[in-house]
Amino acid sequence: xxxVTQNPRYLIxxxxxxxxxxxxxxxxxxxxxxxxxxxxxxxxQIYYSMNVEVTDKGDVPExxxxxxxxxxxxxxxxxxxxxxxxxxxxxxxxxxxTWGTQYFGxxxxxxxx
Amino acid sequence: xxxxxxxxxxxxxxxxxxxxxxCTYSDSASNYFPWYKxxxxxxxxxxxxxRSNVGEKKDQRIAVTLNKTAKHFSLHITETxxxxxxxxxxxxxxxxxxxxxxxxxxxxxxxxxxx
Numbered sequence: 403x404x405x406v407t408q409n410p411r412y413l414i415x416x417x418x419x420x421x422x423x424x425x426x427x428x429x430x431x432x433x434x435x436x437x438x439x440x441x442x443x444x445x446x447q448i449y450y451s452m453n454v455e456v457t458d459k460g461d462v463p464e465x466x467x468x469x470x471x472x473x474x475x476x477x478x479x480x481x482x483x484x485x486x487x488x489x490x491x492x493x494x495x496x497x498x499x500t501w502g503t504q505y506f507g508x509x510x511x512x513x514x515x
Numbered sequence: 516x517x518x519x520x521x522x523x524x525x526x527x528x529x530x531x532x533x534x535x536x537x538c539t540y541s542d543s544a545s546n547y548f549p550w551y552k553x554x555x556x557x558x559x560x561x562x563x564x565x566r567s568n569v570g571e572k573k574d575q576r577i578a579v580t581l582n583k584t585a586k587h588f589s590l591h592i593t594e595t596x597x598x599x600x601x602x603x604x605x606x607x608x609x610x611x612x613x614x615x616x617x618x619x620x621x622x623x624x625x626x627x628x629x630x
Contacts, residue, residue: 435618444521444604444622445559460617461517492558506558 404429408493408507415483416515423478423510425493433496434476435460435504436468438489445492451476483514517542519607521621528595529629536624538605539587545607548581548588553602553623562603563590592626600628 406427415421427434435450437460447460449468457468465487467479476495480487490511494504518541528534538548546567551559565572565579565588572579576595581588592599602625608618 442524442622445620447618447620450617461619503561504559506560508558
């Protein structure tokens with residue numbers, strides 16, 4: 403089954419404690435992206451990747467890091483989480499450069515205390 | 516920076532009536548405009564999209580129109596049904612050559628269909 407998986411689905415952590423949210427896709431897509439969703443703000447792109455070892459900043463990259471060492475995986479790293487990073491995070495992959503036909507993961511709900 | 520404004524933020528229509536959601540974008544290089552539907556507790560799903568060389572596109576009860584001069588595009592849902600209740604997001608993306616680029620989303624419209 404074609405899918406995008408994210409782990410963990412729910413996470414409660416404390417300020418400053420490094421965390422990683424994993425994202426994996428099994429569709430051999432070149433393009434992957436991370437978004438955060440906040441009430442009233444819609445979806446905002448954090449980082450995206452066009453291929454292995456090729457990443458670029460989206461609209462709200464501050465406080466986040468990503469890596470793309472393998473085609474299928476695109477982890478999101480919060481080196482020192484802060485409460486303003488409490489949000490719902492979605493990973494997505496796409497077979498094309500325009501992002502339209504994106505396959506979204508199930509989401510990760512993060513609470514930073 | 517690039518911005519996409521979406522209106523209204525909430526919309527309630529009688530079942531069977533039409534619903535219209537409007538978006539305005541700021542980056543004149545934007546040439547791809549998808550619309551996503553997100554049901555409660557679910558992930559966003561693409562419902563329709565339009566490219567800058569087309570003025571209108573239809574898919575059954577859903578249509579999207581684009582006015583590049585005015586930099587706005589709209590989603591039209593006709594004969595609304597209860598299952599159309601969801602949050603709808605517009606987005607704009609400037610495709611540059613063969614490379615991917617940013618995609619900017621609107622803030623969303625919560626559509627409720629009254630029985």
